[in-house]
Amino acid sequence: MILEDFQRRVAQRLAVLPVSGTLDANDADVIQGAYENLLAELGEHNLAWWNADEAVPDIYADCLIGMTAAMIVDDFTIPEPRRSQLIVQCAFGLPNVSMNERRLRSLTRAGPSTDSVEREYF
Numbered sequence: 419m420i421l422e423d424f425q426r427r428v429a430q431r432l433a434v435l436p437v438s439g440t441l442d443a444n445d446a447d448v449i450q451g452a453y454e455n456l457l458a459e460l461g462e463h464n465l466a467w468w469n470a471d472e473a474v475p476d477i478y479a480d481c482l483i484g485m486t487a488a489m490i491v492d493d494f495t496i497p498e499p500r501r502s503q504l505i506v507q508c509a510f511g512l513p514n515v516s517m518n519e520r521r522l523r524s525l526t527r528a529g530p531s532t533d534s535v536e537r538e539y540f
Contacts, residue, residue: 419474424483425449431487432504434494445494452489456482459510465526481522484508488516 419427422441428449429435435445453470460466468475474482488509491501508518515523 419476419479421450421471421473422446424453424474424479427479427483428453428486428490431483432491432494432496433500434496448490448493449486452493453482453486456485456489456510460522465522477525478522481518481525484518485510485516485522488518 425446426435426441429441429445430437435441450470457466457468457470466478484504485508488504488507491504496504505516506512506514507516509516510519510522512519
């Protein structure tokens with residue numbers, strides 16, 4: 419997923435951008451900064467290995483959209499209870515692991531298969 423689409427989806431997840439709306443440049447900068455910080459933190463835990471200026475791997479995009487949105491709920495003054503819901507469901511590094519973190523860890527644990535397996539059919 420290209421970064422512009424990723425940033426739009428984060429803004430839509432925060433409900434600050436309608437589906438057909440245009441993302442403000444300042445908002446895009448806030449989202450990109452949060453994404454860069456998130457990738458640095460995920461990299462320390464061996465959960466991300468790509469650069470923040472590269473396309474977001476599609477398999478991880480949904481998890482990262484939620485995690486990035488959870489990081490910046492206060493920057494966009496998201497009201498309660500939406501603010502708390504995003505944090506609990508999506509944030510990385512909470513004492514109680516969020517659904518998004520659990521999913522990201524399971525995806526990275528599985529990893530892409532590079533083995534060529536010859537199947538036998540009976």
